[in-house]
Amino acid sequence: MYLLLMLVLLFVACKNDKEEYKDVAYFAMDANGELERPMNYRTWIYVGTPVTPNDMNDGKAAFPELHNVYIDPMSYEHWKKTGTWREGTILIKELVSVGSKAAVSGNGYFMGEFIGLEATVKSKKHFPNEPGNWAYFSFTNPEGGTLSATGKAFKTKQCNGCHNASAADDFVFTQYYPVLSSAKGVGDVTPENAAKRVASQTKKETKKVGKWEASVPTPEGLTLDIPLSKQQLFDYLASGKYKAFKNKEKEAHPSLGPHQKLGLPVRVFINDIIAESLEKGNDEHPLGSVIVKEMFNADNTLSGWAVMVKTHDKADNGNGWFWYEVTDPKDANKLAAIGNGVEGCVSCHAIGNDMVRTSYPLK
Ligand code: HEC
Ligand code: HEC
The missing domain is CATH 3.50.70.20 (Cytochrome P460)
Known part of the structure; x- marks a missing residue:
């Protein structure tokens, strides 16, 4: 044979x-x-x-x-x-x-x-x-x-x-x-x-990305507790659905970070995934972690929301997080940022534990 x-x-x-x-x-x-x-x-x-x-x-x-x-x-x-x-x-x-x-x-x-x-x-x-x-x-x-x-x-x-x-x-x-x-x-x-x-594969990409722009794409098709596309996310926030998260700060308190103006009231809501991870004291929070921060004017009327969503297993210098901030609760277009790896957000958040600045347990 x-x-x-x-x-x-x-x-x-x-x-x-x-x-x-x-x-x-x-x-x-x-x-x-x-x-x-x-x-x-x-x-x-x-x-x-x-x-x-x-x-x-x-x-x-x-x-x-x-x-x-x-x-x-x-x-x-x-x-x-x-x-x-x-x-x-x-x-x-x-x-x-x-x-x-x-x-x-x-x-x-x-x-x-x-x-x-x-x-x-x-x-x-x-x-x-x-x-x-x-x-x-x-x-x-x-x-x-x-x-x-x-x-x-x-x-x-x-x-x-x-x-x-x-x-x-x-x-x-x-x-x-x-x-x-x-x-x-x-x-x-x-x-x-x-x-x-050809050596070009090893050359660094030189495209300049603005400080408040996404530097990497946001993955699609993830099943998360919150939608990530611009209009859907805004509608979700405006509907107040995040208030159903079990873990939240009891009430608004003066902000430590100049998101708007230092000292204006903020209030943080977190989903179960990140609550469990914070509870364990993890250094790396899991994919699917969601944080919504309400921001208020001096007269306690809502002025907008800041959102962080972990879209990857690793933080990867902020690229693994989706960053979003809108500065008008009635206008989805008043965006400060939307997308993954927004340098302006990351620069301040990098000193947090896996980018999170709010102290835990929530007050
Ligand atoms: C609008 C232009 C366009 C049309 C119409 C088109 N092709 Fe192509 N085809 C491409 C291009 C461009 C590539 C190479 C890149 C790629 O695969 O995307 C390709 C590649 C191919 C290849 C691989 C071999 C090669 O020639 O490069 C095959 C087989 C093929 N096409 C079959 C088809 C068949 C079958 C149809 C009709 C149902 C079709 N194509 C219609 C543009 C076209
Ligand atoms: C100047 C520093 C600074 C910048 C820039 C910044 N943050 Fe923050 N952020 C903070 C601090 C400090 C906190 C802690 C809570 C508080 O006091 O507001 C915080 C809290 C948050 C929270 C609540 C969860 C947490 O990490 O505590 C979210 C969500 C958030 N920021 C999103 C963003 C987004 C999105 C951007 C970019 C558009 C951004 N931040 C830019 C300082 C900053």
């Missing part, structure tokens, strides 16, 4: 040497002219993973997922030798939903679930009338079930047109795949082993 396998491998290797790979097809069309779904494409050459997330596209991204792109190994070899796509080139695009947007390493876009599979094939034999002889397919089940066994070619204008107009190399978006752009026509060189690496 083992010997047989060796013989087969030897045979394949010899075939490659003779460049007969030109005839090796990694795809097959069925009797109805549909593309059979390739199996084992994850053992092909992995090309890269572009992502065009909804929250960078006004919630309306055409393809909101991460796209894992693969190319069949023979076509990669041919691309390396010639810088062109051979007859029979197939690229697969695996669609993966955006899952978490925060990890221990920082905020970002992390892969969630597999949601679909698409392919493009270049073949003069099969698609003589398609521009560039490229045809485009999907095996995605719109109901979210298993992938279909075969895929029908899309109409030219649905896919081919955009690829024709904007892709860098004969309908393929190599400009977004360094694995391919670095290999283009390099011959027998192995681009993956080239010593040169």
